[in-house]
Amino acid sequence: MTTLIAPSMLSSNFARLADELAAIERAGADWIHLDVMDGHFVPNITFGPPVIKAMRPYSKLLFDVHLMIAPADPFLEAFAEAGADLISVHAEAGPHLDRSLQAIRGLGKQAGVVLNPSTPAEAIEYVLDRVDLVLLMTVNPGFGGQAFIPAVVEKVKRVKAMIGDRPIRIEIDGGVTPETAPLVVAAGADVLVAGSAVFKGGTEDAYAKNIAAIRASVA
Numbered sequence: 001m002t003t004l005i006a007p008s009m010l011s012s013n014f015a016r017l018a019d020e021l022a023a024i025e026r027a028g029a030d031w032i033h034l035d036v037m038d039g040h041f042v043p044n045i046t047f048g049p050p051v052i053k054a055m056r057p058y059s060k061l062l063f064d065v066h067l068m069i070a071p072a073d074p075f076l077e078a079f080a081e082a083g084a085d086l087i088s089v090h091a092e093a094g095p096h097l098d099r100s101l102q103a104i105r106g107l108g109k110q111a112g113v114v115l116n117p118s119t120p121a122e123a124i125e126y127v128l129d130r131v132d133l134v135l136l137m138t139v140n141p142g143f144g145g146q147a148f149i150p151a152v153v154e155k156v157k158r159v160k161a162m163i164g165d166r167p168i169r170i171e172i173d174g175g176v177t178p179e180t181a182p183l184v185v186a187a188g189a190d191v192l193v194a195g196s197a198v199f200k201g202g203t204e205d206a207y208a209k210n211i212a213a214i215r216a217s218v219a
């Protein structure tokens with residue numbers, strides 16, 4: 001599968017979200033990654049369905065919504081209605097992962113499952129037939145701009161082997177740069193989330209150069 005780049009809007013200028021969305025699309029983004037944090041599952045708070053709904057008209061790209069909230073189930077419908085195309089829930093966020101994934105597909109959306117760096121690959125063994133994407137965190141979730149955790153590269157290989165010939169993408173999130181991207185792509189990843197490495201510089205030209213540098217590193 002072609003490697004896709006999903007800039008995380010967490011590192012964009014929240015006061016200019018519509019402009020930032022347009023700029024990142026022109027700069028070459030494939031997907032838009034949206035980090036939803038609740039101050040409970042992770043030690044930070046970002047935004048929820050109303051903000052995603054407000055952003056929706058300003059981009060035609062796939063909205064990849066990364067839920068760092070617990071519980072997630074009561075809010076899935078609201079995120080689907082707000083315009084999420086793919087909704088990912090953490091395996092660590094509740095006791096009924098299979099139910100959450102069924103609910104996402106029941107809403108007509110693609111379903112993703114996320115693992116924190118310390119969670120073993122085996123945690124998703126019995127839900128692989130319910131997902132379109134596995135998101136492996138290469139930082140502890142909650143903040144942008146953290147350092148890539150290299151131990152996760154081994155987990156990417158394990159998940160790739162577990163997936164076999166199922167049409168499931170492997171997405172990596174946290175500390176992705178032109179230096180770390182080749183490590184995870186070689187291990188089997190095909191979607192790269194990048195926040196600080198894409199939005200550094202603060203202009204559309206810088207975003208285009210930053211995306212091109214990540215793309216070139218895995219070409």
Ligand SMILES: O=C(CO)[C@@H](O)[C@H](O)COP(=O)(O)O
Pocket residue numbers: 008010011033035066139140141142143144145146173174175176193194195196197
């Ligand atoms: O989910 C998260 C953080 O919890 C991410 O999506 C970050 O936004 C990635 O930021 P960088 O590590 O690329 O700066």
Ligand SMILES: [Co+2]
Pocket residue numbers: 008033034035066173193
């Ligand atoms: Co994320």
